[in-house]
Each structure stands twice: as C-alpha cells, then as structure tokens.
Amino acid sequence: MSTSALLLSRFQFAWVIGWHILLPAFTVGMASFIAFVEIRWLATRRQAYRNISEFWIKIFAVAFGMGVVTGIVMPFQFGTNWSRYADATSNVLAPLFAYEGLMAFFLEAAFLGVLLFGRRLVPAWAYTLSAIMVAVGTLFSSFWILAANSWMQTPRGYKLIDGRFFPTNWLEIIFNPSFPYRLAHTVVAFYVTTGFVVLGVGAYHLRRRTAGEEGRVMFSMALALLTVLVPLQVLLGDQQGLNTLKYQPTKLAAIEAHWDRESRAPLTLFAIPDARTESNRFAIEIPELGSLILTHDPRGVVPGLKDVPPEDRPPVAVPFFAFRLMVGIGLSMLAIIAAGWWLRARGVLYGCGWFLRTCEIASVFGFLAVIAGWTTTEVGRQPWTVYGLLRTADSVSPSLTGGDVGLSLLGYAAVYLIVYTIGFRHLLRLVRRGPGAATAASPGPSGRQGATIELLSRSTALDRATEG
Amino acid sequence: MYPTIPDLAPLWALILAFGILLYVLLDGFDLGVGLLFGFAPDSAARRLIINSISPVWDGNETWLVLGATGLLAAFPLVFAILIPALYFPILLMLFGLVFRGVAFEFRQRDGENKRFWDRAFFAGSALATFSQGVVIGAFIQGFQVNGRQFSGGSFDCFTLFTVMTGAALLFGYGLLGAGWLILKTQGELQQWSRRQARTCLLGVLAAFILVSVWTPLMNADVARRWFSWPNMLYLSPVPACTVLLALAELRAIRDASSQAAGFLAAIGLFIIAYAGVAVSLWPMVIPHRYTLWQAAAAPSTQVFLLVGLAFLLPIILMYSAWSYWVFRGKVRADIGY
Secondary structure, eight states, X not given: OOHHHHHHHHHHHHHHHHHHHXXXXXXXXXXXXXXXXXXXHHHHOOHHHHHHHHHHHHHXXXXXXXXXXHHHHHHHXXXXXXXXXXXXXXXXXXXXXXXXXXXXXXHHHHHHHHHHHOTTTSOHHHHHHHHHHHHHHHHHHHHHXXXXXXXXXXXXXXXXXXXXXXXXXXXXXHTOTTHHHHHHHHHHHHHHHHHHHHHHHHHHHHHTTSOSHHHHHHHHHHHHHHHHHHHHHHHHHHHHHHHHHHHOHHHHHHHTXXXXXXXXXXXXXXXXXXXXXXXXXXXXXXXXXXXXXXXXXXXXXXXXXGGSOGGGSOOSHHHHHHHHHHHHHHHHHHHHHHHHHHHHHTTOGGGOHHHHHHHHHHTTHHHHHHHHHHHHHHHHHTTEEETTTEEGGGTSOTTOOHHHHHHHHHHHHHHXXXXXXXXXXXXXXXXXXXXXXXXXXXXXXXXXXXXXXXXHHHHHHHHHHHHO | OOTTOOOOHHHHHHHHHHHHHHHHHHHHHHHHHHHHHTTOSSHHHHHXXXXXXXXTHHHHHHHHHHHHHHHHHHOHHHHHHHHHHTHHXXXXXXXXXXXXXXXXXXXXXXXXXXXXXXXXXXHHHHHHHHHXXXXXXXXXXXXXXXXXXXXXXXXXXXXXXXXXXXXHHHHHHHHHHHHHHHHHOOHHHHHHHHHHHHHHHHHHHHHHHHHHHHHHHHOHHHHHHHHSTTHHHHTTHHHHHHHHHHHHHHHHHHOTTOSSHHHHHHHHHHHHHHHHHHHHHTTEEETTTEEHHHHOOOHHHHHHHHHHHHHHHHHHHHHHHXXXXXXXXXXXXXXXX
C-alpha cells in the first residue's frame, strides 16, 4: 500500500459519494411528494394534481436513473479500494447493505417501472400504490444505509477478534447510539431539499406566468411543508449535536475548532484553525454561548482537540467551515419561510417578484446543506473509518498503487462530469417546460394493443425528425 | 451465543449462485439487447428495441447489487480478495453501466445529441458485457493471494484467456438479447432478431469449445475433475445437454412460429455453462486457494441475513414477476411518461 493510493482512494470515494448523494437528497423526498400528490389526485380527481405529478415524475425519472447507476458504483468501492475495511467490518456491516438491496432497491425498481410506464396498463389504485411503494423503498434504503453509516460513527454490539469485527447483538448494531438522530436529521434534510426544489420551481413558473393553478398549488404545498420541517430540522440538528458531544467528542471539538477542554466555552463564529500551533487565528468569539448551545448549560464542559494525540484528530478546518455553511443555510431557510408567511398574510405571496426570485435561488440550498452536513460528519470521523477502532490508513486495499487509483480517479472524474453536466441540462429543460404542457400532448388511447400502429408511426416520425 | 447453528456455508453458496445466475440471465438479456441495438436497421427498430427493456432493466441490474452485497455478507473473504484483484474490469463495467443507464433517459430528452446517446447505449452495454466476461475468465484463472488479501497487480487479470472470455460473453448476452427480442417483437424486427440470434449462437458454440479445451490445459485440477474416471461418466450429461440445447436453439431460430423457445433455450445454455464452471471449481470460492467454508462469514451474520432473505426473496420474486406481467406481450412504441 502506498500513501498516494490511500490519498487518491479517499479523493475517489469523496468524489463518487459526493455526486451520488445529491440524487437521493432529491429523490427520497420527491418519491414521497409524488406519492402524496397521486393520493390527492385519486381522492379529489382535481386535474392540477395529476399535472403536477406527471411533471415531477419526468424529472424524478432522470434523477432516479442517475441515482441508480451512480449508486451501483458504491458497494464496489468497498471492495476495489477499501478491501481491508471490507474484510474487517463485513460480518457486521454487510448484512445491513444487503438488507438495503433486499428491502429497498427491488421494491423501488419493480414499482418504478410501473410508475414511469404503466399508468395506462394498471388500475388507478394500483398506480397510486406503486407510487407509494417507490416512496417506501427510498425510506427503507435510507434506514439501512444510515444504520451502517451510524455504526461506523458509533459502533456497538460487536467483539473485535484479530482486527475483525464480529456481531454479538444485532439490535445494538442497527440501533446504535447515533442512528436514530442521524436517520431523522438526514431524512428530514432530504425532504427539506425536495421542498425547496418544489418551492423554487413553483416560483419560477409563477414569476413567468407559465403555470397557473399548478404553480400556485406546488408553491403553497411546499411552503406549508417547509414551515413544519425546517424548524423541526433545527431541533433535530441540535439533538444530533448533543449526541456527537456524548459519543464523538473529538469530532465535536473539530466542528467547533475548540482546542482546550473547558467549561464556559465561547462560540467561535469565525476563525482560521491552525493545527501546527494548536490554536485559532483571527477568531471571532461570543463568550459562554458555545457551552450553552452544545451542552444547554452556560457552565457546561466542552471537549477539546488536545484531549487526544494529534494523530487521532480530524483535519479541523474542513468540518469547522462545512458545519458553519450548513447552519448558515439553515438560518436563511428559516428567513425565507418567515418572509413567505408575512407575504401570505398580506395576500401578495404569488405575485411578489423579489420573493419568487429568492425562492428560485434557494432551490439549491438543500443540496448545499446536505453536502456540507455530510462533509462535516464524514471528515469529522477521520482519521477513522470505524470510529476509534479502525484507521482509514489501515482500510485501503494493499494491492493498489498510486498509478492504479490515479487512473481510476481520472476516469470517474471524466464520466461523472459528462453525466452530471448533461443530466443537469436535461433536468433544467424539463423544469422549464412546466406542468400542464405535457398532458396536452400525451397520447390518449389506452388499452394494451390499441392504437399501437398509429402511435408507432407518429413516434417514428418524431424519431426521424430528431435524428435527421 | 449461537451454539447449535448448522453449517450454512453450502446453503449460502447456493443462494448466491442463484442470485448471480439470475443477474446473469436478467441483466444478460438486457445488456444483450443493448448490444444488438447498435446494429439495428433504423430508428423505429431502435425505439422498439429499447422499449422492450426500459421498464425492467433497473430491476435486473439490482441483482448485481444483491450479488455484490450478498457476497460481502456471506463470503467476505472472497469479496476482499476478488474485487481488488478485478479493479479495472469492475471499473470499466461500472463506466459501461453508468453510460448505458443514463442513455435510456438522455436519448429521448436530448434531441441534438441523440446519436451520441444511442452510441453510448451500445458502447456502454458492450463495455459492461466484455468486462463481466473478463471477470469470469479471471475467476477461472485464479488470483495471487497473500493471507487474506490479493497480492498481485491490478493488470494481472488481463490475459489472452480473459480477453477471450470477454469476447465470448458478448456473443452469449447477444444470444439472450436476441431471444428476448424474438419474444417481444413481431414482423420484420423479429426476422432481424432471428438472424442476430443465429450469428450469436455460432459465437457461443465456438466459445464453449475454446473454454472447454483451454481451461483443462491451463489447470491440472480442472483437467482431473473432468477427465478422470468415473467423473467422466457422471459429468457426461453436461456436454450432452449442451448439444441438445444448441439444437433446440437452432430450431427455435429457424421456426418462424416459435416465439419464446429461443429465449428459453438460450437461458438453458447459460445455465449449463454456469454449471460447468461450478463443477470445475467446487468447493473452492477463491479458485485453487480457499474453500467456501474458509471464506464464510461469522455464523451469526449468515443467520441474521438468512432470516430476512427467506422472508423477502419470495416477495421480491412475486412483485418483480408482477411488474414483468404488467408489460407482457409484444412491445409497443408508445409506452412512456
């Protein structure tokens, strides 16, 4: 094993998971949103709901397809680049990954086919049920993958024999101390991300007057949802902070750039952490607020990075700044929602230009917050893959050379840039087209074999036109 | 803690073998369809060809994830040695699957670059198939192992033999794909599919002969397994079935009224080839090095996953079958959303 293979393998993992997580961050919430709108459509038969659902299903299909193919890459990373991690942890973690496949991926895949292609082939209730099943699948997936991730953060229910983990209690493994908090915080983050996308897209069409009723329904639904979820997310984030303080004190110290263990700790708003001198430069601090926020007591003791030797500390600056970015975005989200209610109370919500514009920009906020939060928790876990027990340096595949990983990383860089650039362009194009437009052009006749010929010739002409 | 757990390693080997076989058959036919797509006569044919698999490919590919995570769960040592040893074939397979997966969506949404995505769909399918063939070849060939880790180089897996198995799988998946298209299409496109099936069948038979000669020459254990008495007698049904299935395939291709038989015979040929490899290597899971008992996970791990699997697998097979049933019959040009 060479140090360059280790470093490049870490870059590669960060690269493939960073791009991948953007898609579940959107599709987990979107699957539930589509299921909800489909239920409303089934119950009310109001055309706007159907238009909204069909509009988002198209967007969902692109994002989900990209999520599937970039997701398949993930389990192979454990083997190709992290084979010693795989050998050490598989007895504990592999069943959790396998359960994700068994409970989630098959469910999503089978019912997604019906959701995308089967509206005219199955009864309405079966179609709605398929939408619900896809949503349930995405939640199962979140459950298992976050159980596995949380175990790496706060391992329980194992015994360690010759450097390999063996299970002793499966309930303790799955429901390890950080899991409930991480699951709640992450799933709500995904819902919030979707909420801001729907809000932003609704705002775009309201501002351009390209979707009347659908735009208002989407915008108003998203605002109502976010009004509940964003404050909830602040509470859940606080709870996860308390959990990190208890079980991963060094990570928490890194997040706060806090070097010395002390009570009445200040809150550092900004600083340049310097690992060499073990101190902060240019620090802007508020006295006692750190202890108050982190321990809910102004005299509470906050752990310091110097509690552990330097080789056991994460790189401080990355979680420190990533965390501040996440919190900053969260606060702007609260401000946007408050402004929305103020405008609603004055009866000008749907026509206020600057606010709609702000909502459009805010449609990327959820993604930024998810990436920032993920960076905080994963870089904060370093230098361990299994916290306190298995070092990242001892996890990498021994057979790899720096050249091998450099080559594969270049490949992943090129492939993901191509796929994401084009995927993003498609998504934008679908978004611009807006709800309602598609229904007018969608083929009418139903039945298994009916009207195939006529539609065949029509679609062929279309094909020729685009190929011409 | 679990004092009376029976030996689950053989059962897990069977389950995994079943899962991987299902993957090979299911994604095999839709990768094969992707290969034939590259040779389709016109855009109307291309549209029908792609529609024949668009509702099901995602589910088919899911068996790959189950195969990988199931292997990690039941035989972690195999995973930890095999996957790094196959670093580049797996990388290329993943790139192939990524391009091909997004091409389903992008080719219909990206009018000006439709040609590019059509080619990406074909090239991605071909790259993924070839890489999987290299993986199979490398597995038969064996790996350099030190303790619990692979100790060879990342390019060891590319040899003349593995390049040959890679090429062979192109014909194999092509045959499955052609069988599927015969089943799902009609008229001229079906005729075209029959011609593709015939070409692929020739390639498959040539590959069978090459592998059957090459493998025992390369490896003394394999030669002993097949060509010692009385093994030769016990194993004689394998070549006999191969010949019968090849004849059945040929008949199905020629008989214009036959719809499903070509696909079924192709599946049969895959199962027999799969059984042939299993016979050659059993009970080694890292060929020539570790048996499945040595590579097995902790008993508690195997039990924990088995309980869920016993409950979930039938349900998965049921609703997957239902989603195939929804899209039964000849393929239509107008499915979409």
